[in-house]
Amino acid sequence: MHEEIGAGAFGIVHRATWKTTRYIVAVKKLHLTHLTGKMEKEFFKELSLLNNIRCPNIISFYGACTEAGKYAMVMEYMSLGSLYKLLHEDNIVLTWSERLAIAFQTTSGINYLHQLPEPILHRDIKSLNFLIERAHKGYIVKVCDFGLARTRNETTRQTKANSLVICTLQWTAPEILCAERYTDKSDIYSLGIVYWELGTGEIPYDDLQDGVIRAFVLAGDRLKIPNTIPSSFRSLIQQCWVQQPNDRPNSSHIIEMIEECIKIERTSLVQSGTKFGGSGGGFFDDSSMESFTHSHYLRGMISRRDKIPLEWCQFLYSSPDNPRKILESKLRGTRRATDIAKSFLLAENEKINKVQVILNSEKLYVNDVLRSVLL
Numbered sequence: 001m002h003e004e005i006g007a008g009a010f011g012i013v014h015r016a017t018w019k020t021t022r023y024i025v026a027v028k029k030l031h032l033t034h035l036t037g038k039m040e041k042e043f044f045k046e047l048s049l050l051n052n053i054r055c056p057n058i059i060s061f062y063g064a065c066t067e068a069g070k071y072a073m074v075m076e077y078m079s080l081g082s083l084y085k086l087l088h089e090d091n092i093v094l095t096w097s098e099r100l101a102i103a104f105q106t107t108s109g110i111n112y113l114h115q116l117p118e119p120i121l122h123r124d125i126k127s128l129n130f131l132i133e134r135a136h137k138g139y140i141v142k143v144c145d146f147g148l149a150r151t152r153n154e155t156t157r158q159t160k161a162n163s164l165v166i167c168t169l170q171w172t173a174p175e176i177l178c179a180e181r182y183t184d185k186s187d188i189y190s191l192g193i194v195y196w197e198l199g200t201g202e203i204p205y206d207d208l209q210d211g212v213i214r215a216f217v218l219a220g221d222r223l224k225i226p227n228t229i230p231s232s233f234r235s236l237i238q239q240c241w242v243q244q245p246n247d248r249p250n251s252s253h254i255i256e257m258i259e260e261c262i263k264i265e266r267t268s269l270v271q272s273g274t275k276f277g278g279s280g281g282g283f284f285d286d287s288s289m290e291s292f293t294h295s296h297y298l299r300g301m302i303s304r305r306d307k308i309p310l311e312w313c314q315f316l317y318s319s320p321d322n323p324r325k326i327l328e329s330k331l332r333g334t335r336r337a338t339d340i341a342k343s344f345l346l347a348e349n350e351k352i353n354k355v356q357v358i359l360n361s362e363k364l365y366v367n368d369v370l371r372s373v374l375l
Contacts, residue, residue, distance in 0.1 A: 026076065056140075058109045059076050060075065062074040079134070080133055082127060104262070107251055121184055123146075170204040177214055187251075188254070189245075192240025235257075
């Protein structure tokens with residue numbers, strides 16, 4: 001267990017090393033001292049749900065400690081922390097293409113949850129619950145702290161006296177402030193506030209007291225959207241936070257709206273002679289969503305003992321100045337490839353020059369290539 005990297009209503013999060021794999025992970029030590037028989041059953045049910053989630057924009061769940069008084073969850077580690085930290089503490093200046101890519105990924109994760117056969121409502125959407133990692137192009141964004149509604153309620157009950165619960169009123173939908181039923185459209189309202197943060201770089205309702213925020217939202221008033229934000233994105237924000245839940249778009253519709261925002265931004269930059277993506281390296285195209293998670297997928301293959309045949313589609317992305325060339329000689333039937341790529345860019349911005357990979361005479365295996373490139 002290493003340093004503390006975060007804290008909240010659920011518990012304290014530490015960076016840690018998984019001994020068997022040497023992977024860096026995040027360990028969340030829950031603010032729970034005990035669980036009744038019924039609550040313990042619900043806890044296991046919710047953990048099982050997390051274990052079955054498979055989405056590139058949702059944080060991976062690795063395991064849990066269920067010993068009384070030592071409840072903890074082991075999850076994927078994202079080195080840049082939360083979107084809140086990126087926007088409001090690190091003061092990173094994002095290009096519009098990067099902001100749109102982040103908005104797309106946040107929505108993709110939530111849409112996955114909403115479209116499950118048994119839909120999952122996040123119930124606590126805020127910029128603190130989207131985690132960030134640097135990627136080959138821009139940033140990887142993943143949703144965290146979802147699907148644990150009953151555990152969250154029990155944690156809140158056990159920790160109220162200790163004042164450990166962090167207020168998230170700024171992102172809370174008006175119907176929830178009125179104690180009405182929580183629906184998927186309540187999640188959508190919260191997404192609208194996150195989009196506003198992305199557009200402005202500001203903290204919502206900063207320094208305002210809870211009573212003022214509550215009265216403001218219930219009256220139908222909303223945060224001011226600067227004219228510097230593109231009109232298509234302004235419209236998206238406004239539709240997400242309308243007062244009546246049924247008048248808000250669903251997550252699938254929002255994805256379509258963000259895709260339209262991306263097309264408009266790309267067209268505008270092409271007309272102005274500017275490369276889409278700007279100086280921040282946030283180039284965004286139709287294949288970007290796959291490349292965001294490509295490096296993480298490949299790293300995960302290293303630890304596997306079984307041989308995994310490597311297909312062309314699994315190695316499309318190399319460095320920006322040498323795209324789609326890696327392993328090309330093998331695919332053309334040659335037995336050896338040296339200096340395959342001038343460079344290979346990894347998720348952590350590690351750069352390896354003049355990579356040399358010796359290819360198996362019969363078949364190339366992803367494990368072998370990764371050990372040559374990454375180790």
